[in-house]
Amino acid sequence: MPDFTRARSRVITLLSVVLLCACGGGSGGGTVGGPVPGPAMSTLAQLGEQIFNDASLSASGTMSCATCHDPDHALSSAANEPVPAGGAGLDVPGFRNAPSLRYVAKTPTFGFEDGAPLGGFDRDGRAVSLMEQARRPFLAAHEMANTAAADVSDKLSQATYATDFKAMFGNDVFDQPEIAFDRALTAIARYEAEDPDFAPFTSKYDYFLAGRTQLTAAERRGLALFNDPLKGNCAACHPSGRGSNGEPPLFTDFSYDNLGVPRNAAIPANDDPTYFDLGLCGPFRDDLATARELCGAFKVPSLRNIAVTAPYFHNGRFATLAQALAFYVRRDTNPEEWYSVDAGGAVHKFDDLPPQYIVNVNTTEVPYNRNVGDQPALTPAEIDDVVTFLQTLTDGFQL
Amino acid sequence: MQRSTIRISSLLHAAVAIAVGAFAAPPAAAATQQELEAQLAALASEVSTLRSELARVSQEQQATNARAAVPVQVLGQTTDSATVAEAESGLDFFGYGQIDYSRPKDEPSDTTETVSRFVVGMTNEFDEKTRMVSELEVENTVSSADDPGEVEVEQLYIERTFDDRLFGKVGLFLIPSGLLNENHEPTRFYGVFRNRVETAIIPTTWREGGMLMQGTTEFGLRWDAGLTTGFDLSKWDPTSPEGKESPLGSIHQELALAKASDMSGIFALNYTGIPGVRLGASIFSGDAAQGQPGFDDNVVTLWEAHGTWTPGKFEFAALYANGHISNTSKVNLTFIGNPTLIPESFYGWYGQAAYDLFDWDGNSVRPFVRFERLNTASNYSDLSPGLTPENGPDQDIITGGFSFLFAQGVVLKADYQHFHGIGGSDLINFGMGYQF
Numbered sequence A: 001m002p003d004f005t006r007a008r009s010r011v012i013t014l015l016s017v018v019l020l021c022a023c024g025g026g027s028g029g030g031t032v033g034g035p036v037p038g039p040a041m042s043t044l045a046q047l048g049e050q051i052f053n054d055a056s057l058s059a060s061g062t063m064s065c066a067t068c069h070d071p072d073h074a075l076s077s078a079a080n081e082p083v084p085a086g087g088a089g090l091d092v093p094g095f096r097n098a099p100s101l102r103y104v105a106k107t108p109t110f111g112f113e114d115g116a117p118l119g120g121f122d123r124d125g126r127a128v129s130l131m132e133q134a135r136r137p138f139l140a141a142h143e144m145a146n147t148a149a150a151d152v153s154d155k156l157s158q159a160t161y162a163t164d165f166k167a168m169f170g171n172d173v174f175d176q177p178e179i180a181f182d183r184a185l186t187a188i189a190r191y192e193a194e195d196p197d198f199a200p201f202t203s204k205y206d207y208f209l210a211g212r213t214q215l216t217a218a219e220r221r222g223l224a225l226f227n228d229p230l231k232g233n234c235a236a237c238h239p240s241g242r243g244s245n246g247e248p249p250l251f252t253d254f255s256y257d258n259l260g261v262p263r264n265a266a267i268p269a270n271d272d273p274t275y276f277d278l279g280l281c282g283p284f285r286d287d288l289a290t291a292r293e294l295c296g297a298f299k300v301p302s303l304r305n306i307a308v309t310a311p312y313f314h315n316g317r318f319a320t321l322a323q324a325l326a327f328y329v330r331r332d333t334n335p336e337e338w339y340s341v342d343a344g345g346a347v348h349k350f351d352d353l354p355p356q357y358i359v360n361v362n363t364t365e366v367p368y369n370r371n372v373g374d375q376p377a378l379t380p381a382e383i384d385d386v387v388t389f390l391q392t393l394t395d396g397f398q399l
Numbered sequence B: 001m002q003r004s005t006i007r008i009s010s011l012l013h014a015a016v017a018i019a020v021g022a023f024a025a026p027p028a029a030a031a032t033q034q035e036l037e038a039q040l041a042a043l044a045s046e047v048s049t050l051r052s053e054l055a056r057v058s059q060e061q062q063a064t065n066a067r068a069a070v071p072v073q074v075l076g077q078t079t080d081s082a083t084v085a086e087a088e089s090g091l092d093f094f095g096y097g098q099i100d101y102s103r104p105k106d107e108p109s110d111t112t113e114t115v116s117r118f119v120v121g122m123t124n125e126f127d128e129k130t131r132m133v134s135e136l137e138v139e140n141t142v143s144s145a146d147d148p149g150e151v152e153v154e155q156l157y158i159e160r161t162f163d164d165r166l167f168g169k170v171g172l173f174l175i176p177s178g179l180l181n182e183n184h185e186p187t188r189f190y191g192v193f194r195n196r197v198e199t200a201i202i203p204t205t206w207r208e209g210g211m212l213m214q215g216t217t218e219f220g221l222r223w224d225a226g227l228t229t230g231f232d233l234s235k236w237d238p239t240s241p242e243g244k245e246s247p248l249g250s251i252h253q254e255l256a257l258a259k260a261s262d263m264s265g266i267f268a269l270n271y272t273g274i275p276g277v278r279l280g281a282s283i284f285s286g287d288a289a290q291g292q293p294g295f296d297d298n299v300v301t302l303w304e305a306h307g308t309w310t311p312g313k314f315e316f317a318a319l320y321a322n323g324h325i326s327n328t329s330k331v332n333l334t335f336i337g338n339p340t341l342i343p344e345s346f347y348g349w350y351g352q353a354a355y356d357l358f359d360w361d362g363n364s365v366r367p368f369v370r371f372e373r374l375n376t377a378s379n380y381s382d383l384s385p386g387l388t389p390e391n392g393p394d395q396d397i398i399t400g401g402f403s404f405l406f407a408q409g410v411v412l413k414a415d416y417q418h419f420h421g422i423g424g425s426d427l428i429n430f431g432m433g434y435q436f
Helices: A002-025 A043-052 A130-139 A149-157 A162-169 A177-194 A204-209 A217-227 A321-330 A355-360 A380-393 B002-023 B033-072 B081-086 B197-201 B329-334
Strands: A111-113 A116-118 B091-104 B112-127 B130-139 B150-163 B166-174 B207-216 B221-228 B264-271 B277-287 B299-309 B314-325 B345-355 B358-360 B363-379 B395-406 B410-420 B427-435
Touching: A043 A162, A043 A177, A130 A149, A130 A177, A149 A162, A149 A177, A162 A177, A204 A380, A204 B329, A217 A380, A321 A380, B197 B314, B197 B345, B197 B363, B207 B264
Parallel strands: none
Antiparallel strands: A111 A116, B091 B112, B091 B427, B112 B130, B130 B150, B150 B166, B166 B207, B207 B221, B221 B264, B264 B277, B277 B299, B299 B314, B314 B345, B345 B363, B358 B363, B363 B395, B395 B410, B410 B427
């Protein structure tokens, strides 16, 4: 019977993924000003919204999905700290900066294209679907800290919307905790795919590309620097142009890159000098552990709403956009500004990577293709212009 | 033309017969001087009438020749596809085809061979003044979702003759621009492939829907004036390189559910009054906004001037074409971040020389050489510093080769193309073509 239950659960999961993809959970285009007005969210998505915001589903009773994906902060963490803490006592430190969930449903499934990794959910792409992505925080000890699916199912059965849940999935749904958990994840995924707040396309830049507003001189300068292959070259990984069918840009190509981001001492796990977060090849993802050339690579994030989703990078190493940009352009010209320096004055460049993986760091593309003593690709004034431009990517612009 | 010749011959025979009858036959009875004078007057009147008729038929034949002569300058032939069928009344067919082999000198793995085009045409003469012309083309052999081919209705129009020197077309027809657009059959141009200027700048084979009036004069001037559909700038894809390859080729509509809220005008002149010489020019202009959101006053203007000269066995040809699209800044700002923005101007020119090296029994070997320079994005309107794309490079193409024409409608070709300014390997090309 347990085997049958698990098999049925897998079938339901697969069906849910198919349903999700068929109903827009893929990487379809967007419309400036949000999705075309249509019917309200489905009943399933409305149920998903309640689950998404339900703090009673965590061990602490105070943490929900929305805690780290706050609608008021473009669905990223409201806490301006590198990594959020969770667990029953909200005292178990995390490992990675919580990303924004805006436009998350437009992420392609993880795979390899021309030999390079692409897409997938989470910073290392290990989740193959929105459902799978939503599953992990419920069970992670440093997040909602449920012990098992049954733990979540029990909490769901006592939720204020339990009657609606049973009406939708059957009165006996809570008799099968795995199925109940899967159904809850399906509802969350539908919510993330259907709620216009997850893909509003209402930034100033969206309206600019639609020809409905103009950028200021500083914003245009910043945009030009952002696109210029010899200056910022940001658009190489964060495309800023509309797609072939006119859909607004997502500011990510969903590729992976190893930037050699400095180690963040504010993450307790980093107290252990043998601990390294290597992205694609572990420790949280295990299927690519032997792909040594991928060690240290993380998924290129969308820059939409980047001005309101600090801190930055997978380890939350930088608190401001200006710092993040300065790191990009001065990493190789002035490494002492970013990495630990020993008593002898030697700079430990790329200090968040084991020595054998330093070779994986991107040192060939602009603006990284420089050496100590070279001029950085951007001046401080140009960095200010790029920051000004990036602020136009925040949704909610009023015409 | 054959029918006109018969009519002239008949008239001459009649005139001779009347004259012989009048002066050589013995009178049945003696006539008075008054009767003879009356007969002479009547005879003079008939001769005058016949002369007038002869002059009218002669003019009609000249006009027909003039219409046929305009498109015929490239390889010296004397008819075009449509006029071949004109010789016969009623239903008739014509066609042409082309198979090409192209081998990049430095990248042989990119070598291709294809049926570039297979064309069948059908005409029907409803009466002496009205006919239908159609042309159906298959490119690259197989057209399906998984194959590169295309099937196109290239021409479909009704032509009406109003008088000896005035004609009208309505429907889908070729725009009278440049040397090749109306004369694009493989036996009409030098080189395995059509020249780049009349592909990238003038989007040969360029056709539009609408109406066109065409007239000829006694001194060898042909004029064309028409109102047609035009380009659709909302088709511009800034993510595709197509717009850099041919700005107008990427936004032409080919009367395939063409947006037609904005119409365009075409006016062309061609002078062939001097034997062996053709001089011509044309201008096409119209708004390509087509009422689409975000597009406004995007007038596309393409003008060109061309000439051919055939002194003896030599053939020379030259052409200059220049295109302009207005008010592109507003649209281009919405394309920021993409690789292919809309150019404000583009141009191209070429010079070509050929020589009829051997000519026997209607067979001919003609070596040629051609130099082309073009720029598909010679200028962009200003956006703001850093956002305005850099102007495109001048592209030079030198082509040398020969055509072997035989059987009055078949050609074998070979040429070598050298490119400068756009990268890419030199090409070695072979081709065969026919036209009937």
